[in-house]
Amino acid sequence: MVAGGSARASARLAREHAVELLRRYREAYRLAGRYEAAAEAERKVAASLFTLTARGWRLLVDRHWPGTRVANVDMILVGPGGVFVIDVKTWRPAPSVSGEHLMAGTECRDGEVAKTLAMTGAAERVLASLGMSPIALRPVMIFTGHRLDTALGRVRLLGDREALPALLAEPARLTAPMVKVVAAQLEEAYPAYETPALPAVEPDVPAPPADALFDVAEVEDAVLRSVLAAPIERWMTFLHPEQAAMARRDWNGPARISGPAGTGKTVVGLHRAAYLAERGGRLLYVTFARNLPRVQGHLFQRMSPGAAGRVEFSSLYGWARAFLAERGLASSLSAERAETAFSLAWLRAGKDSSLTDVEPSPAYWKEEIDYVIKGRGVASIEEYRTVPRHGRRTALRPGQREAAWLLYEEYELARAERGVHDFNDVLAMALAEARARPVPPRYTTVIVDEVQDLTLIAMKLLYALVGDVPNGLLLIGDGQQAVYPGGFRLADAEIMVRGRGGVLRTNYRNAAPIITAALEVISADPYDDLEGTRPDGHREVDTTYHDGRVVRAVAPDATEHDRLLVEALRGLTAPGPRPGDEPPGRRGEHGPAGEHGAAGGHGPLADAALLCPTLRRLEHYHRMLTRAGVPVVRLESYDGRPVEAVKLGTYRRAKGLEFKYVFLPHHDTAVPGARAGNAADGERSEIARRQLFVAMSRARDLLWLGSVRPHC
Numbered sequence: 001m002v003a004g005g006s007a008r009a010s011a012r013l014a015r016e017h018a019v020e021l022l023r024r025y026r027e028a029y030r031l032a033g034r035y036e037a038a039a040e041a042e043r044k045v046a047a048s049l050f051t052l053t054a055r056g057w058r059l060l061v062d063r064h065w066p067g068t069r070v071a072n073v074d075m076i077l078v079g080p081g082g083v084f085v086i087d088v089k090t091w092r093p094a095p096s097v098s099g100e101h102l103m104a105g106t107e108c109r110d111g112e113v114a115k116t117l118a119m120t121g122a123a124e125r126v127l128a129s130l131g132m133s134p135i136a137l138r139p140v141m142i143f144t145g146h147r148l149d150t151a152l153g154r155v156r157l158l159g160d161r162e163a164l165p166a167l168l169a170e171p172a173r174l175t176a177p178m179v180k181v182v183a184a185q186l187e188e189a190y191p192a193y194e195t196p197a198l199p200a201v202e203p204d205v206p207a208p209p210a211d212a213l214f215d216v217a218e219v220e221d222a223v224l225r226s227v228l229a230a231p232i233e234r235w236m237t238f239l240h241p242e243q244a245a246m247a248r249r250d251w252n253g254p255a256r257i258s259g260p261a262g263t264g265k266t267v268v269g270l271h272r273a274a275y276l277a278e279r280g281g282r283l284l285y286v287t288f289a290r291n292l293p294r295v296q297g298h299l300f301q302r303m304s305p306g307a308a309g310r311v312e313f314s315s316l317y318g319w320a321r322a323f324l325a326e327r328g329l330a331s332s333l334s335a336e337r338a339e340t341a342f343s344l345a346w347l348r349a350g351k352d353s354s355l356t357d358v359e360p361s362p363a364y365w366k367e368e369i370d371y372v373i374k375g376r377g378v379a380s381i382e383e384y385r386t387v388p389r390h391g392r393r394t395a396l397r398p399g400q401r402e403a404a405w406l407l408y409e410e411y412e413l414a415r416a417e418r419g420v421h422d423f424n425d426v427l428a429m430a431l432a433e434a435r436a437r438p439v440p441p442r443y444t445t446v447i448v449d450e451v452q453d454l455t456l457i458a459m460k461l462l463y464a465l466v467g468d469v470p471n472g473l474l475l476i477g478d479g480q481q482a483v484y485p486g487g488f489r490l491a492d493a494e495i496m497v498r499g500r501g502g503v504l505r506t507n508y509r510n511a512a513p514i515i516t517a518a519l520e521v522i523s524a525d526p527y528d529d530l531e532g533t534r535p536d537g538h539r540e541v542d543t544t545y546h547d548g549r550v551v552r553a554v555a556p557d558a559t560e561h562d563r564l565l566v567e568a569l570r571g572l573t574a575p576g577p578r579p580g581d582e583p584p585g586r587r588g589e590h591g592p593a594g595e596h597g598a599a600g601g602h603g604p605l606a607d608a609a610l611l612c613p614t615l616r617r618l619e620h621y622h623r624m625l626t627r628a629g630v631p632v633v634r635l636e637s638y639d640g641r642p643v644e645a646v647k648l649g650t651y652r653r654a655k656g657l658e659f660k661y662v663f664l665p666h667h668d669t670a671v672p673g674a675r676a677g678n679a680a681d682g683e684r685s686e687i688a689r690r691q692l693f694v695a696m697s698r699a700r701d702l703l704w705l706g707s708v709r710p711h712c
């Protein structure tokens with residue numbers, strides 16, 4: 001909540017705003033008359049929209065739209081809340097929505113919706129060159145003499161009394177200079193449009209009229225709601241033209257968007273979801289991580305509230321389990337009991353086998369089962385003998401493959417004895433069910449974010465939901481950020497994306513020194529990229545300028561290290577400028593991590609995260625910061641909304657998120673040393689480096705890297 005003083009100031013501002021609009025109404029009513037408003041009701045709607053021009057809004061009026069009476073004008077209103085393409089309707093029967101149709105009484109009027117949408121589409125194309133996302137344009141139909149406030153797809157349907165407060169209540173999307181630029185672009189594109197406006201200076205105004213379509217209390221309430229809502233971040237309104245094109249393009253089959261960290265892949269995914277949903281699509285937006293769907297769902301709700309009901313955000317396993325439950329199929333998932341089953345299998349068939357010659361750690365062989373054998377849905381020893389083990393760096397001789405298969409069989413036996421399923425079982429069951437009783441076309445589109453962390457069987461399951469339909473499957477990811485072993489090729493899932501999709505190259509998230517430091521960690525490592533292996537990690541990334549830095553804190557011992565950490569965290573809340581403090585224009589532009597900074601009226605801790613490679617180490621810092629009186633919140637319970645507490649999570653859990661300030665204590669111990677020539681060690685180090693890279697590349701402005709060097 002806003003503090004008492006500023007809440008009072010906002011309320012006063014809202015009241016002044018409302019009173020001024022009402023006082024200017026008569027003038028606006030006269031101005032509307034110049035546009036030959038045929039009917040009184042239409043003239044009043046035009047008048048209430050004209051009043052907004054006294055407060056910096058721009059109203060474009062087309063006097064020459066063929067075939068329309070002038071008062072039935074097509075108008076485009078540009079203001080802080082965005083761009084509204086407006087069609088005024090004077091229907092005698094009451095408008096209503098029935099299913100997906102607009103009705104006037106009992107008569108279907110979908111044609112009129114189509115006309116409003118066509119007008120909006122034309123305006124979208126005009127504004128695309130500014131990088132404006134289509135979701136910042138809203139078609140609106142205003143019905144005189146009726147009361148309603150609803151939506152049909154992306155079209156907002158409002159009664160004449162509801163119109164003005166509804167438009168005013170929209171959270172801020174455009175700054176005053178942007179309003180000017182957008183209006184100018186539209187005027188240039190449509191020379192027929194005029195932008196008449198009330199003079200900014202209030203003339204000697206008469207008393208407020210009693211017959212206006214709005215009253216002070218309603219408008220005051222709407223303005224206050226808009227002021228208190230965090231402004232919409234710039235990336236929710238403006239995209240790079242290349243991103244905008246990807247969000248809108250028609251693909252006649254599965255497509256793929258890739259690119260290095262922080263290049264706006266998720267941003268494009270969310271815009272595309274909104275674009276397709278607003279055009280009638282029903283979408284599943286799925287990621288491997290459990291906490292990310294909550295964050296993304298929350299962002300989407302802010303970005304495109306009208307489309308939010310048409311997009312389901314879900315974790316892969318959450319979705320698969322719900323799907324099985326819906327089909328009456330019980331799954332008894334227990335990672336812990338599955339782990340016990342594996343320990344037993346290891347005792348019986350692993351620890352004295354030839355597998356230990358390759359790698360003595362049972363965890364390595366559990367991964368072989370999870371990511372290669374079960375993760376690929378390998379059904380027989382014959383198949384396993386020749387299956388490619390993408391991403392695994394150890395070569396297995398035939399006898400070792402047989403030993404691994406025996407271990408797998410023991411594990412399956414022990415698991416069945418306990419009646420438990422592991423994650424792969426849930427996916428395999430869901431895939432079998434989806435194939436046996438195909439999912440009715442519940443989704444028109446499935447968008448998969450962080451696709452590099454999926455197993456082959458997960459990929460097949462998601463593909464089975466939409467197949468090859470146009471604009472059906474969209475895969476978003478970056479192989480360089482894979483934090484699990486194993487992998488697959490799209491060809492293994494028989495998915496063809498050739499020629500569909502694109503690569504993003506401009507990093508919008510990280511200050512240049514931060515992304516440079518992060519890329520250094522993985523620049524020598526090959527990585528798997530769904531369509532093949534890239535021999536090394538050097539990547540072309542363009543950075544966008546903003547200040548920021550990497551702080552390397554080196555301490556002689558762990559106690560001093562932790563003291564420096566707490567000091568740095570406390571430093572964030574001290575008065576004065578903070579690292580990477582931005583000029584006012586950039587504030588509140590934060591992306592898929594959530595809404596932060598000045599936008600939500602929260603302090604710097606809302607923008608800070610402390611990340612560790614392991615849960616054990618995380619617990620240590622959880623206890624330590626709590627003792628030191630620093631508020632913390634675990635990423636497991638974070639949904640992207642600002643909370644004045646340091647976010648605590650593992651490197652893996654931070655996937656897809658971002659924070660202004662990121663603290664990585666003991667970051668140099670995150671990557672285990674590798675014995676020369678030991679392939680399993682090498683593989684483990686590679687994954688650890690990628691995890692460290694993910695953690696480092698979450699930082700926008702400050703990356704704090706702690707380490708201990710006893711004799712420093």
Ligand SMILES: Nc1ncnc2c1ncn2[C@@H]1O[C@H](COP(=O)(O)OP(=O)(O)OP(=O)(O)O)[C@@H](O)[C@H]1O
Nearest residue numbers: 235239240261262263264265266267508509591656
């Ligand atoms: N057109 C844009 N203008 C301004 N900022 C942008 C734009 N596109 C993306 N961003 C910003 O870039 C940041 C990264 O975006 P996003 O999370 O979509 O990247 P990503 O490629 O999915 O990253 P990662 O793979 O590291 O998770 C966000 O903060 C977002 O606000």
